[in-house]
Amino acid sequence: MNPKSLTQYSGSNLIIHLPSELDENTCPQITSELKSRMANRHPTAIIFDFTNTIFMDSAAIGMLLARYKELSLTGTAICLTGERDRIQRILRMSGIYTIIKHIDRP
């Protein structure tokens, strides 16, 4: 479980510090926190920070695709940062990088 807050505004960008493991248990928690943080603010970009993430499965792909579909309508950009090799490999396999860009440290 992740009792700490995962999200943080940096200017008009919303940064999500993803937990060490992304799966069907943790992804819905991240989504619900993200939604509550966006309820009364409209970020320019959402940055998914994978620095602490060592494990992910397809649940994380589902979460990123769902946010992409929602946010591409509102004009909010999505970026990924801090992915280690293993995480990059899975994201590349899934084709996520064709729609969501990697950025170096925000």
Next chain:
Amino acid sequence: MNEQMQLQIQSDCRNVSFARVVVAAFISRLDPTIEELEDVKTAVSEAVTNAIIHGYRDQPGIVTITCRITEQQPVQQALKTQTSMPTQKSLQYDIAPQTRTAQTPSPEITISIQDTGIGIPDIKQAMEPMYTGRPDLERSGMGFSFMEAFMDNLQVESALGKGTTVTMKKSFRKEA
């Protein structure tokens, strides 16, 4: 030598990480690379998640995870062992460094994830990339694709109303 373990968990998403860690701990005795270990963890995570959210549709149920280690004996070794039986001398020759590579058994793991849930109406469709049986959830439809990518072999058996068993194999190539 063959070894086996079996784990039963309740169909709760909080148990998915427990299941993949247990399997990883069990197979770590084969001294896999970190990459191989992560591949297996991801594949187990996908199959167990499927059992919980598709097989049981979030209703209470039991997911059974069986993991078997099979040490495959290469043909060369069987032959060598036979010819080396008579004398101690040839036995020593057999464990010389140049023959060790060929003789090292290449272990294989077989993992099966079984539920007694609703079953899959159309396995071919379920295995298509990007297809999800739960459009109500934020699912990518890539679970089976990941299992296929990370394991050597994937088999899916399912019967409506009876449940689904996913069997995956992976061998660990031992390099000298």
